[in-house]
Amino acid sequence: MIELITAFETSWYLSPPWGRTIPPVEVNLLERVYLRTIKTFGCCCGVQWKHETWLYSIDCRNEILHATQHQIISTGQLETFNVQKPAFVLGERVMNALFSR
Numbered sequence: 001m002i003e004l005i006t007a008f009e010t011s012w013y014l015s016p017p018w019g020r021t022i023p024p025v026e027v028n029l030l031e032r033v034y035l036r037t038i039k040t041f042g043c044c045c046g047v048q049w050k051h052e053t054w055l056y057s058i059d060c061r062n063e064i065l066h067a068t069q070h071q072i073i074s075t076g077q078l079e080t081f082n083v084q085k086p087a088f089v090l091g092e093r094v095m096n097a098l099f100s101r
Contacts, residue, residue, distance in 0.1 A: 025054050026069040030081075033058060034073040035065065043079045044072075 027033055027044045034041055035058060042065065046057030056072060058065045 022049075023054065025056075027056060027072065027074045028078065030079045032075045032077045032079055034075065035060065035067060035071060036073065037067070037071050038065075041075075 025047050029044055029047070031044045032041055033044055033056070038060070040060060042058040042060035044056055045059045045064065048055050048057070053068055056067050056069070058067055058072065
């Protein structure tokens, strides 16, 4: 089964179904962008191929907006986030109070 998945992934990247090369994305994930339509800044949090173009998901004041490359301007600045330390480490045994009864 793994071989079939690998073969599918390889063929997808080598020959896209629309017969052309995959166009490059205009902005990176976690890149700060300017949204022309609402005249404010946001952070790119996702990209998907839809309607023959890249559609970018932009986190703007805790609301996810969708925009095309013509509706955003790249700033080239990546956002930094503080990642909290996990409560548990890999391999540590965790006892759940609900299941131990």
